[in-house]
Amino acid sequence: MKQGITKSILVIYYSLFIIFISIMSLFRTLQSSPATITIFHNSKTPMSSMLYKTLELTVSKLNSSPKKDDQFIIDVMKDKMPTFDQFKSIVQMNGIKPEIIKKIYPLLSDRTDMNKRVTVKGKPSLFNEGEYALIYDAFNELISHPDKEVDPSHIFHAPLVIDWDQNLAAVDPSGVKEILNKYSH
Numbered sequence: 001m002k003q004g005i006t007k008s009i010l011v012i013y014y015s016l017f018i019i020f021i022s023i024m025s026l027f028r029t030l031q032s033s034p035a036t037i038t039i040f041h042n043s044k045t046p047m048s049s050m051l052y053k054t055l056e057l058t059v060s061k062l063n064s065s066p067k068k069d070d071q072f073i074i075d076v077m078k079d080k081m082p083t084f085d086q087f088k089s090i091v092q093m094n095g096i097k098p099e100i101i102k103k104i105y106p107l108l109s110d111r112t113d114m115n116k117r118v119t120v121k122g123k124p125s126l127f128n129e130g131e132y133a134l135i136y137d138a139f140n141e142l143i144s145h146p147d148k149e150v151d152p153s154h155i156f157h158a159p160l161v162i163d164w165d166q167n168l169a170a171v172d173p174s175g176v177k178e179i180l181n182k183y184s185h
Contacts, residue, residue, distance in 0.1 A: 035072040035165040037179065040080060040104075040158045048159035051176050052076070055161070058180050072163075072183055079143050081156035084132045090160075091126055093167045100171055101126075104160050106153075107135065 039055060042048045055074050062071050082090060091101060102109040108126070127135065135155055142152040161170045163179045170176045 035163065035183075036075050037072050038075040038077060038162045038164065040077045040082060040156070040160040040162075042079060042153070042158035045153070045158055047172065051159045051161055051170075051173065054173065054176055054180075058184060062183055072165075079152075081136060081139050081158075082160070084129050084136070086162075087127070087132060089164075090162065090169055093169055095167075096169055100160075100169055100175075103171055104157050105155075106157055107155065 037055060039048075039052055041052050043052075052074075059072060059074055090096065105127075139152050139155045142150055142155070159171060161176050161179060162168070163182075166179065166182060168175075168179050170179055
């Protein structure tokens, strides 16, 4: 009986050792994988095209470099807006400026509708999940079935560049330069 218990304990230790090795291997893989920079891109917007070209040029230059620790990949989200989970991550980023949030989500900004002469105040808080789902669906509908009277950029205004590893967001060249400083030192 004692021998059976000893074998069971050895099997458990061996299993735990294999799990530990697998986890360590996963960490090594994750550590050597390149960072991901996402651009929510609208090719019809000159600023978006400019930021996308900047990212492409930088990634091309860095990928030809022998140093592997300063590389990243570009995740292009063409004519898409962030999911609700991405939106929550973006607004919770350290140092995210309220101006960036208001710029990319015009519905959160104070605005005046000149045709109706009504001033509409943006919500003091951010979208909840239900509101975001409606906004997300409306944006996607406008992208797939354009309406001459409603521009999708009134719902979500690209470009938005996110470096998920550094927890940084940018909407202009100076912000993208700040993001790329880590990679092009």
